[in-house]
Amino acid sequence: MEDCLAKKMEITVSEAEKRTGRNAMNMQETYTAYLIETRAVESQGEGQCAPVDSLWRRYSEFELLRNYLSVTYPHIVVPPLPEKRADFVWHKLSADNMDPDFVERRRIGLENFLLRVASHPVLCQDKIFYSFLTQEGGWKEMVNETGFQLKADSRLKALNATFRVKNPDKRFTELKHYSDELQSVISHLLRVRARVADRLYGVYKVHGNYGRVFSEWSAIEKEMGDGLQSAGHHMDVYAASIDDILEEEEHYADQLKEYLFYAEALRAVCRKHELMQYDLEMAAQDLTSKKQQCEELATGTVRTFSLKGMTSKLFGQETPEQREAKIKVLEEQIQEGEEQLKSKNLEGRDFVKSAWADIERFKEQKNHDLKEALISYAVMQISMCKKGIQVWTNAKECFSKM
Amino acid sequence: DISLTEVNSFSPSMPISPSSMINQYKFEDEPELRDLFITVDDPESHITAIETFITYRVVTKTSRGEFDSSEYEVRRRYQDFLWLKSKLEEAHPTLIIPPLPEKFIMKGMVERFSDEFIETRRKALHKFLNRIADHPTLTFNEDFKIFLTAQAWELSSHKKQGPGLLSRMGQTVRAVASSVRGGVKNRPEMFTEMNDYMETFSQKINVLDKIAHRIYKEEREYFNEMKEYGPIHTLWSASEEDIADSLKGVASCIDKCCKATEKRMAGLSENLMPILHEYVLYSEILMGVLKRRDQIQGELDSRVDALANKKTEKDLFSEEIGKLEDKVECANNALKADWDRWKKNMQCDMRSTFTNVAENNLCYYEECLATWESFLASQTVDLHVEEDSEDRP
Numbered sequence: 001m002e003d004c005l006a007k008k009m010e011i012t013v014s015e016a017e018k019r020t021g022r023n024a025m026n027m028q029e030t031y032t033a034y035l036i037e038t039r040a041v042e043s044q045g046e047g048q049c050a051p052v053d054s055l056w057r058r059y060s061e062f063e064l065l066r067n068y069l070s071v072t073y074p075h076i077v078v079p080p081l082p083e084k085r086a087d088f089v090w091h092k093l094s095a096d097n098m099d100p101d102f103v104e105r106r107r108i109g110l111e112n113f114l115l116r117v118a119s120h121p122v123l124c125q126d127k128i129f130y131s132f133l134t135q136e137g138g139w140k141e142m143v144n145e146t147g148f149q150l151k152a153d154s155r156l157k158a159l160n161a162t163f164r165v166k167n168p169d170k171r172f173t174e175l176k177h178y179s180d181e182l183q184s185v186i187s188h189l190l191r192v193r194a195r196v197a198d199r200l201y202g203v204y205k206v207h208g209n210y211g212r213v214f215s216e217w218s219a220i221e222k223e224m225g226d227g228l229q230s231a232g233h234h235m236d237v238y239a240a241s242i243d244d245i246l247e248e249e250e251h252y253a254d255q256l257k258e259y260l261f262y263a264e265a266l267r268a269v270c271r272k273h274e275l276m277q278y279d280l281e282m283a284a285q286d287l288t289s290k291k292q293q294c295e296e297l298a299t300g301t302v303r304t305f306s307l308k309g310m311t312s313k314l315f316g317q318e319t320p321e322q323r324e325a326k327i328k329v330l331e332e333q334i335q336e337g338e339e340q341l342k343s344k345n346l347e348g349r350d351f352v353k354s355a356w357a358d359i360e361r362f363k364e365q366k367n368h369d370l371k372e373a374l375i376s377y378a379v380m381q382i383s384m385c386k387k388g389i390q391v392w393t394n395a396k397e398c399f400s401k402m
Numbered sequence: 403d404i405s406l407t408e409v410n411s412f413s414p415s416m417p418i419s420p421s422s423m424i425n426q427y428k429f430e431d432e433p434e435l436r437d438l439f440i441t442v443d444d445p446e447s448h449i450t451a452i453e454t455f456i457t458y459r460v461v462t463k464t465s466r467g468e469f470d471s472s473e474y475e476v477r478r479r480y481q482d483f484l485w486l487k488s489k490l491e492e493a494h495p496t497l498i499i500p501p502l503p504e505k506f507i508m509k510g511m512v513e514r515f516s517d518e519f520i521e522t523r524r525k526a527l528h529k530f531l532n533r534i535a536d537h538p539t540l541t542f543n544e545d546f547k548i549f550l551t552a553q554a555w556e557l558s559s560h561k562k563q564g565p566g567l568l569s570r571m572g573q574t575v576r577a578v579a580s581s582v583r584g585g586v587k588n589r590p591e592m593f594t595e596m597n598d599y600m601e602t603f604s605q606k607i608n609v610l611d612k613i614a615h616r617i618y619k620e621e622r623e624y625f626n627e628m629k630e631y632g633p634i635h636t637l638w639s640a641s642e643e644d645i646a647d648s649l650k651g652v653a654s655c656i657d658k659c660c661k662a663t664e665k666r667m668a669g670l671s672e673n674l675m676p677i678l679h680e681y682v683l684y685s686e687i688l689m690g691v692l693k694r695r696d697q698i699q700g701e702l703d704s705r706v707d708a709l710a711n712k713k714t715e716k717d718l719f720s721e722e723i724g725k726l727e728d729k730v731e732c733a734n735n736a737l738k739a740d741w742d743r744w745k746k747n748m749q750c751d752m753r754s755t756f757t758n759v760a761e762n763n764l765c766y767y768e769e770c771l772a773t774w775e776s777f778l779a780s781q782t783v784d785l786h787v788e789e790d791s792e793d794r795p
Contacts, residue, residue: 178641185638192631199624206620209613217606220599224749231756367644371781374648378655378778385771389764396760402753 005124006115010039011133013111016103017056032103033058034110038133055136059084062110064143065132069123070265071148074272075355076123077362079116080261082109088190088253090198101247105254112258122358158271161278169352172273175359179266186260190253197246208239227402234395241391245384252380255373259366266362269355276351280344287337294330297323438535439463440550442528445520446477455479458524460531462550474551480505482549483527485561489545490534495694496737497540498744500533501683502526525676538743539736586696588703590734596741597692604685611678618670625663632656648781655773662769669762677755681748688744691737698733702726 005011015035023029033056040050062081070078086102096102114133117123128146131139214232218225444459457477464472483502490499503526531550534540548560635653639646705726709719 181641185634185641189631189634189638192627192634196624196627196631199620199627202620203617203624206613206616209609209616213606213609213613217603217610220602224752227753370645371648374645374652375778375781377652378774378781381655381659381774382771382778385767385774388767389771392760392763392767396757396764399753399756399760402749402756 004119004121005130006119008041009118009133010037010041011111011114011118012037013107013114014054016107018098019058030098031058031060032098032106034107036114036133053134055134057132059106059110061132061140062113064140065129066113067152068128068143068146068148069117069126070268071152072126072128072146073122075269075351076120076358077262077265077269078123079113079120080258080265081113082106082254083257083261088187088194088257090194090201101250105250108251109254109258121361153272153275158275161275162271165274165278166281168274168277171356172270172352175266176270179263179270182266183260183263186256186263190256190260193249193253197249201242201246204239204242206239207235210235211239224402227398227400231395231398231402234391234398238388238391238395241387245380245387248380249377252373252377255369255376259370262362262366266359269359273351273355276344276348280341280348283337283341283344287334287341290330290334290337294327294334297327297330436536437465438541440528440531440535442524442531445524448479455481456520458527460550469547469551471551476551476553476557478549480523480527482557483530486545486549487530490540490543493543493545494539494736495698496691496733496740497537498684498687498691498740499540500530500537501680501687502530504683522676526680529676529680537740539740586700588699589696592738593692593695593734597689600685600688600692604682604689607678607681607685611675611682614670614675614678618667618675621663621667621670625660625667628656628660628663632660651777651780655777658773659770662766666762666766669759673758673762674755677751681751684744684748695733695737699730702730 013034014037017033017035018030019033020028020030035054035056037052037054039052059081063084066078066081069076082105085097086099117129123129128143131142135142211232214228214235218228218232221228439462441461442458443461445456446459448455448457457479460474460476460478462469462474464474487499487502490497503523534543534546540546548557552560632653635649635656639649639653642649702723705719705723709723
C-alpha cells in the first residue's frame with residue numbers, strides 16, 4: 001500500500017452544483033456537477049501547502065471511469081459507485097435526484113469511490129484514473145481511445161457461460177453464492193431498516209402533539225399550568241430530535257449500500273472467471289474434435305459417428321490428394337489450437353491467482369468496514385437512548401410538579 | 403341538632419340540609435382512615451335461553467358499624483352498575499358521580515366479549531366502585547350499601563321499589579321545562595366559570611385521548627417492524643465468518659429493544675389510556691351536573707317569575723319558595739364542594755399518570771442503552787484482542 005496514490009495525494013469531492021446544458025440530442029437538461037479537488041501531500045511540509053487543483057465532473061463521467069476500470073481490470077473487485085437513483089427511501093426521504101440531501105450523500109459517496117480507487121494497489125496506478133482527477137478537458141476522448149468498449153464481454157455471452165461451464169473453480173462457485181446471499185440479505189436489511197425508520201419517525205413526531213395541547217390546557221389551570229407548559233416544551237424537543245438521529249442513520253445505510261453494490265462487483269469477477277473457463281473448455285473441446293478428425297482421416301477409420309464420415313461413405317471417398325490437404329490444414333489448426341490452449345490456460349491460471357489475491361484483500365476490507373459500521377450503528381443507538389433519557393427525565397420532573 | 407348521624411341517613415329521598423353538608427365536607431379524604439375496601443374481579447360468562455351476559459365478583463371488606471358483616475361477596479352484572487349509577491344521580495343531582503365504562507365500544511375491532519374488552523371493563527368497574535367508596539357523601543348512600551351486600555334476589559326486589567315510572571317521567575318533564583326557561587340568567591359567577599372551564603377541559607382531554615391512541619398505534623407499528631429487523635442480522639451472520647458474532651450481537655440487541663418497546667406499549671394501555679378515557683367521561687358527567695344545577699335554579703326562578711304578579715298570594719307560596727331556595731343553596735354547595743374535590747383528584751391523577759408515562763419511557767431508554775452499551779463493550783474488547791495479536795511478532 002506504500003505506493004498507492006491515496007498516500008501521495010489528497011483527494012476530495014468538495015462541492016456539488018446544479019447545471020443546465022444541452023444533451024446529445026440537443027435537448028435542455030439539468031444535472032449536477034461535482035468539484036474534485038486534489039493536492040499533493042508534502043511529507044516534509046514546513047507550513048507550505050501545495051496548491052489545490054480542481055475540476056468539475058458529472059456522474060456520467062464517474063460511470064465511464066468505472067466501466068473502463070471494470071473492463072480493463074476484470075480480475076479486480078472494482079469499488080462501486082453510489083446509487084444512481086435514490087432507493088430504499090422511506091416517506092420522509094426524497095426519491096428526487098435533485099434533492100439537496102440526496103446530492104449531499106452522493107457527493108460523499110463519490111469521494112469515497114475515488115478514495116477507494118486511489119488506495120487500491122493496482123487501480124491507483126492507472127493513467128486514465130490519474131487523468132480523471134487532474135485533466136479537465138479531453139478526458140472522455142482519451143478513455144474512448146483506449147478502445148476498452150471493444151474488450152467488454154457481452155452480457156449474453158456471459159450468461160451463456162454461466163449455464164454451460166462444466167468445471168469452474170470451486171472457490172469461485174462458492175464466492176458466487178456468497179455474493180448472491182450478501183446482495184439478498186443486505187437489500188432485505190435496507191428495506192426493513194427504511195420501514196423501521198419510518199415508524200420511529202412516526203412515534204417521535206406524534207409526541208409533538210402533546211406540546212400544543214398541554215399549552216392550551218395550562219391556560220385554564222392554576223396550579224398545574226406551569227408543569228404542563230414546561231412538559232409540553234420537552235415533548236416538542238423530543239419530537240424534533242428524531243430528524244438528526246435519522247439523518248445520521250442514513251450514513252450507516254449508505255455504508256451498507258456500498259457493500260450491496262460491492263457484491264455486484266464480486267459477481268462480475270466470478271462471471272469473468274466463468275467466461276474464461278468456458279472459453280477454455282470450448283477451445284479444448286474444439287482441439288479434441290480436430291485431433292479426432294485428423295486421426296480419422298489419417299487412419300481411414302471412423303471411430304465415432306460423424307455426418308461427414310457418413311456423407312463421404314455415401315457419396316464416395318475423396319482422392320488421396322484431397323485427404324492430404326485436409327490433414328495438413330487440420331494439423332496447422334491443431335498446432336495453433338494447442339498454442340492457444342496453452343496461453344488460455346496460462347491466462348486462466350494468472351487470472352485465478354491475481355483475482356484471488358484481490359478477493360482476499362477485499363474480504364479483509366469488507367470485514368473491517370462492516371464491523372466498524374455495526375459499531376457505529378451501536379454508537380448511534382446509544383446516543384439516541386441518552387437523548388431520550390435526558391428528555392424524559394426533564395419531562396418527569398415537570399409532571400411531578402403538576 | 404346537627405350531627406354526623408343525620409348525614410348517615412339511609413333514606414335517599416330525604417333532603418340533606420346545607421349545614422350538615424358543611425360539617426360533612428370538613429373531612430378530608432384520608433386514605434389511612436379508609437374503612438371500606440372493594441375489589442371487582444373474576445368475570446364469568448352466563449348463558450341463558452334469552453341472553454348471554456357477564457357477571458363480576460364484587461368483594462367488600464369493611465369495619466363500619468352499619469354493615470352487618472365485615473366481608474361480603476356478591477356477583478353483579480353491568481346492568482346492576484347502571485342501576486346504581488342512576489340511583490346515585492337521582493339522590494345527588496349535583497354531585498359528581500364517577501363514570502361507568504361505556505355500554506359498548508363502537509370504534510376498533512374489539513368484540514363485545516373479547517378478553518381484552520372484559521378486562522378493560524372490569525378495571526373500570528373496580529375504579530367506579532372505589533371512587534364512590536372514597537367519596538365523602540356517596541360512600542354512605544344506602545343503594546350503594548345494598549349493591550355491595552345484597553344477594554341477587556334481594557337486589558332484584560329492591561330495584562323494583564322506588565319512585566314509579568310515571569313520577570320519574572314527571573320529574574323529567576319538569577326538568578326539561580325549567581331548563582328551557584334557563585337557570586342561566588341568575589347563575590352565580592362561579593358556575594359560569596366552571597362551565598367555561600369544563601368546555602375547554604373537555605376539548606383538551608378529548609384531544610389528549612386521541613393523541614394517546616395515536617402514540618400507541620405508532621408504537622405498535624414500530625414494534626411490528628422491529629420484530630422483522632433483528633432476525634435479518636442473524637440470517638446474514640450465517641454466510642459470514644469474521645463478522646458473524648458482531649451481526650448476532652446486533653440481532654440480539656434489536657430483539658431486546660423490541661421487547662422493551664412491548665413493555666412501553668403496555669404501560670400506555672394500562673395506565674395513560676384508561677385514565678384519559680375516564681376523564682373524557684368525567685367531562686361529560688360534569689357538564690351534566692352543571693346543567694342539572696341550572697335546572698334546579700331554573701325551577702326556583704320560574705316559580706318566582708310566575709308568582710311575581712300575584713302579590714296578594716305571596717305569603718301562601720313563601721314556604722314553597724323557601725323550600726326551592728333551600729334546594730338551590732344545597733345544590734350549589736354540594737356542587738362547589740364536590741367540584742373542589744374533583745379538581746384536586748384530577749390534578750393528582752394527572753400528575754401520577756403522566757409521571758408514570760415518563761417513567762415508562764425512561765425505563766425503555768435505559769434498557770435499550772444498557773443493551774447497546776454491553777454490545778459495544780464486547781466489540782471493542784475484540785478489537786483490542788485483534789490489535790494485540792497483530793503486534794505480536
